[in-house]
Amino acid sequence: MVVVQRRELTFWERMYLPEIVRGLVITFKKMFEPRVTRQYPEQAMPTTAVTRGQPRLTVKDDGNIACVSCGLCEAACPAYAITIDGKETDRFIEREPERFDIDMLRCILCGFCEEACPKEAIFMSNELELANTTREGLVYDMEQLKRSTSTLQPRIDYVRKINDRW
Amino acid sequence: MIDSGKQPEIKRVEITVNGKTVQARTDKPLIHACLQAESEVPHYCYHPGLSPVGSCRICQVEVQQGKMPARVMVACRTPVAAGMVVDTESKGAHDSRKECLEFLLKNHPLDCPICDKAGECTLQDYSFAEGQGEGRSVEPRRKLEKRKDLGDVIMLDQERCILCSRCVRFMEEVPETPQLCVAGRGSHSIIETWNNQPLSGNYQGNLADVCPVGALTLKSFRFKARVWNLTKTASSCGECSRGCSTTVEVLRAGEIVRIRPRHDEEVNKWWMCDTGRFALDHFSEVDRLVGACMPSATRGWDQFPVEDGLQVAADMLMAAEKPLIVASPWLTVEEGTELLTLGRQLNGRVAFVSPAQNELADDLLHTGDPAPNRRGLTDLGFEALSPEEILSAASEHSSILCIGERVASLLGEDGFNSLPSATRVLLFDCALPAAQEVGNSPIDLAIGLATSAERAGHWVNIDGIRRPILQARPAPTGVWNTVRLLQNLLGLLATREIQS
Numbered sequence: 001m002v003v004v005q006r007r008e009l010t011f012w013e014r015m016y017l018p019e020i021v022r023g024l025v026i027t028f029k030k031m032f033e034p035r036v037t038r039q040y041p042e043q044a045m046p047t048t049a050v051t052r053g054q055p056r057l058t059v060k061d062d063g064n065i066a067c068v069s070c071g072l073c074e075a076a077c078p079a080y081a082i083t084i085d086g087k088e089t090d091r092f093i094e095r096e097p098e099r100f101d102i103d104m105l106r107c108i109l110c111g112f113c114e115e116a117c118p119k120e121a122i123f124m125s126n127e128l129e130l131a132n133t134t135r136e137g138l139v140y141d142m143e144q145l146k147r148s149t150s151t152l153q154p155r156i157d158y159v160r161k162i163n164d165r166w
Numbered sequence: 167m168i169d170s171g172k173q174p175e176i177k178r179v180e181i182t183v184n185g186k187t188v189q190a191r192t193d194k195p196l197i198h199a200c201l202q203a204e205s206e207v208p209h210y211c212y213h214p215g216l217s218p219v220g221s222c223r224i225c226q227v228e229v230q231q232g233k234m235p236a237r238v239m240v241a242c243r244t245p246v247a248a249g250m251v252v253d254t255e256s257k258g259a260h261d262s263r264k265e266c267l268e269f270l271l272k273n274h275p276l277d278c279p280i281c282d283k284a285g286e287c288t289l290q291d292y293s294f295a296e297g298q299g300e301g302r303s304v305e306p307r308r309k310l311e312k313r314k315d316l317g318d319v320i321m322l323d324q325e326r327c328i329l330c331s332r333c334v335r336f337m338e339e340v341p342e343t344p345q346l347c348v349a350g351r352g353s354h355s356i357i358e359t360w361n362n363q364p365l366s367g368n369y370q371g372n373l374a375d376v377c378p379v380g381a382l383t384l385k386s387f388r389f390k391a392r393v394w395n396l397t398k399t400a401s402s403c404g405e406c407s408r409g410c411s412t413t414v415e416v417l418r419a420g421e422i423v424r425i426r427p428r429h430d431e432e433v434n435k436w437w438m439c440d441t442g443r444f445a446l447d448h449f450s451e452v453d454r455l456v457g458a459c460m461p462s463a464t465r466g467w468d469q470f471p472v473e474d475g476l477q478v479a480a481d482m483l484m485a486a487e488k489p490l491i492v493a494s495p496w497l498t499v500e501e502g503t504e505l506l507t508l509g510r511q512l513n514g515r516v517a518f519v520s521p522a523q524n525e526l527a528d529d530l531l532h533t534g535d536p537a538p539n540r541r542g543l544t545d546l547g548f549e550a551l552s553p554e555e556i557l558s559a560a561s562e563h564s565s566i567l568c569i570g571e572r573v574a575s576l577l578g579e580d581g582f583n584s585l586p587s588a589t590r591v592l593l594f595d596c597a598l599p600a601a602q603e604v605g606n607s608p609i610d611l612a613i614g615l616a617t618s619a620e621r622a623g624h625w626v627n628i629d630g631i632r633r634p635i636l637q638a639r640p641a642p643t644g645v646w647n648t649v650r651l652l653q654n655l656l657g658l659l660a661t662r663e664i665q666s
Contacts, residue, residue: 070279071392086389094312095280095389118279 047126049158052111055102056125056147058156065146066121069097073113073122081106082113100142104130114159123152123159179248184255190246197225197241205254208263208292210270210378211330212242215436216339219243222330223266224292228256238262260296267297273308273353274379275325283380285393289328310356317364319440320373320382324356327381333357333373340437341369341530357381368528371443375426375436386444387424391417399638400428402625403442404496404538404571404618408531409627410434410442414619414638422449422619422638432631439532448572448617455597455614457644461604472646473654475613480658482590482611484666486565489514492556492577493548494570494595495521495537497648498623498635502539502546504652505569511659515563517549519556519576533628542626553577557584565590570648571617574599583608594651615648616641623649 012018038045047053055073058066069086087098113122125147132138149156178189183203190199195218200207211222220243229244230236230251238258253259271293278284310324331348334357338344345365349358359365365373374384396415403410403425411430417423425446427438458475462468483489491514493505509516520537527534544550551559553576560566566589568574574582574595582599585591585608593612602609620641626632641647646654 068279069389070284071395072279074392075394086391088389093280 041129045128047128049154051126051128052109052124053126053128054104054107054109054124054130055111055113055122055145056127056152057100057142057145058121058123058149058152059146061149064091064093065096065142066119067097067100068093068095068119068121069100070095070118072116072118076112076116078110078112079106079108081108097142100145102140102145104138104140105135120156120159123155125152125155179246181246181248181250181252183252190250192246194246195242196227196229196244196246196250196252199246200227200241200252200254205252207241207254208288209242210288210328211332213332213336213376213436216332216335216376219331219335222270222328224263224270226259226262226266228253228259264296264298267292268302270328271297271301272303273325274328275307277326281323281326281380282383282388282393283326283377287379289379308353315364316359316382317366317370319370319385319444320365321385321388322357323381323383326379327357328379329355329357330378331357332376332378333382336372336376340372341367341528343367346373368439368441368526368532369437369530371440372427372437384424386446391423396423397638399636401619401635401638402538402627402633403438403445404448404625404635405439405442405445405536406526406531407533407535407537407540407628408434409538409625409631409633410438410531411633412438412442416619416639419639420451422446430633433627433629433633434531437531439526439528439530441526441532449619451642453597454642454645455595455612456642458611458613460611461607461609463604466604471644472613472651475611476651476655476658478611479592479613479655480662482565482592483512483567483655483659484662486512486514486563486590488512488563489565489567490556490559490563491516492551492566492568492573493518493543494568494573494576495519495539495543496571496618497539497543497569498621498625499539499542499546499632500623501570501648501652502543502548504649504656506546506548508652508656508659511656514567515549515559516547517551517556518543519573520550520552521576522552535628538627539625541628541630542624542632545626545630553581557581560589561586563589565592567592567594569594569615571596571615594648613651614642614645615651616645620645621647621649 060066069084071084074082074084081103083101084097085099086095088094089096111124114124177192179192181188181190181199183200184205186203188199188203197207197209197212207225207227209225212218212225220240223240225241226238227241228236228238278290284290312323312325314322314324316322334346334348337346345359346357347360348355350356373382396417399414401412401414403412411428411433413426413428414422415424425443427434427436429436457469457471459467459469489512491509495518506516523534524536526532574593579599590610591608593609594615596615596617598612618635619638622637624632624634
């Protein structure tokens with residue numbers, strides 16, 4: 001058995017009131033300082049082009065998806081989150097995805113897909129929120145992943161810039 | 167006919183490849199010896215099964231012979247001579263190959279992300295290894311037809327073509343039906359069919375295999391899968407008694423998307439026919455017979471697991487006097503052995519359905535006999551009976567057990583349905599025959615089997631060559647391996663015999 005020797009409280013400490021006053025002084029001081037707590041989700045965190053959020057597919061200005069379903073992101077994905085099936089199109093670019101699923105529960109937001117893509121078709125967007133009541137609902141299909149080029153433009157410019165360094 | 171019998175005497179001479187001494191065949195070009203010495207020499211126009219032409223010029227190696235200074239030459243058009251010293255990795259060889267590659271890529275489009283050949287394209291591999299990142303050409307690339315329809319099987323992309331002429335030579339030399347040609351001259355050369363006719367014949371699918379780039383692709387495989395997602399399993403083709411060695415390619419452990427020939431010097435060399443290549447419907451997972459089922463007067467087809475089905479089968483077979491056991495020629499040697507044991511135990515008559523010759527027979531590979539393991543089952547001691555003979559013999563037996571892939575369809579839909587109602591019919595097959603309704607169906611018990619892509623074993627082809635079939639994908643849940651099924655049935659029968 002270990003007997004813990006507690007420190008004897010001093011007279012002022014045993015008085016109790018001066019300590020209350022000391023605490024309230026800190027409280028009142030903080031009331032006039034700028035607040036640091038963010039009211040999430042009402043106040044979202046600001047994002048920049050560097051933010052590596054969830055991957056999204058670009059839709060070109062002519063309304064067609066930029067992806068040609070080459071499967072490189074699928075091969076690069078370390079978490080096996082991506083599944084792609086291709087099909088033939090009548091357009092000049094002969095191939096487009098028939099199915100493009102990303103399992104957001106598996107996705108680790110590493111950005112390898114964006115790096116592997118030869119067609120500027122997949123980008124890490126600034127979208128970070130992910131919630132659903134079922135697991136199936138978090139496997140996003142092509143329609144849920146499509147974003148217009150203008151939405152993704154800051155990220156596209158950023159990726160082009162960093163790729164120029166190589 | 168590909169003769170696998172007597173080979174002419176092969177002369178060999180000693181040469182040195184990258185410091186390795188090789189006994190090189192004199193009837194083959196130098197590149198054969200280099201590949202034999204496991205030296206990587208890139209080659210596009212050279213194919214071991216076709217005559218060499220030396221049109222792509224990529225297989226350049228440095229050769230030193232006698233007192234002559236070392237020279238760079240194309241390995242596929244250089245005959246082998248004793249005492250040659252070959253260096254495939256010298257600076258001279260590398261430099262000329264690199265220059266040659268730059269010319270090949272001058273007009274080659276940059277559509278690897280779209281191209282079906284990507285991942286198994288040697289032009290892609292070698293560009294990655296040795297090619298330069300940027301083109302120096304200022305002229306635009308040639309614009310040609312990207313979707314040229316060449317009949318039912320093949321799609322031609324003229325832009326991707328590097329004019330190696332393998333396809334032209336294949337059509338001339340293997341099925342000996344020349345249909346393709348190199349039309350135009352110089353940089354205007356393109357691959358075309360004579361008079362723009364669609365391709366014909368039973369060997370068109372091989373064009374997609376011989377094409378070293380993605381110019382000739384299979385329509386049925388077009389944009390279906392990326393080749394690195396395919397699981398490849400060595401197997402044998404079951405569409406005729408030739409039993410060509412094949413590779414079965416499965417996408418994500420599910421659908422079989424492609425069957426390709428596998429090099430087998432004794433059976434099919436590098437080729438296979440389109441009948442076998444596109445026989446993918448037989449492996450479909452739709453409308454499969456899973457578990458066991460029995461007709462019930464009130465509930466239609468009564469479904470239950472295989473374990474219970476085998477108990478019923480054992481009871482039925484024990485009650486039979488001298489059952490007729492009808493095997494499908496798709497059964498493997500291993501399954502045939504088990505079935506013979508079963509036949510002996512039941513004192514039954516064991517035969518296999520011997521289908522009639524079909525009109526697909528040719529001089530090259532297809533034998534026209536749709537029974538892949540005819541030789542194997544005959545050697546084991548099975549009786550070969552035609553569908554008609556089986557149907558007439560059925561009335562003499564109180565029970566008939568039809569077992570194996572496609573056995574019901576071999577007997578014919580009408581033939582199978584006309585089996586006498588007094589005879590008890592047990593059908594072990596991959597699928598129920600079409601339009602089987604309780605009441606007018608002759609089936610008393612049906613148990614699902616695995617197709618030849620879902621089980622392993624051996625077939626013996628028409629020339630007596632034993633070749634494996636291997637499991638390319640898992641069987642559907644509730645379907646047993648045929649050997650396991652037969653062994654369990656034998657065990658059940660033995661237990662019942664002891665009990666009685």
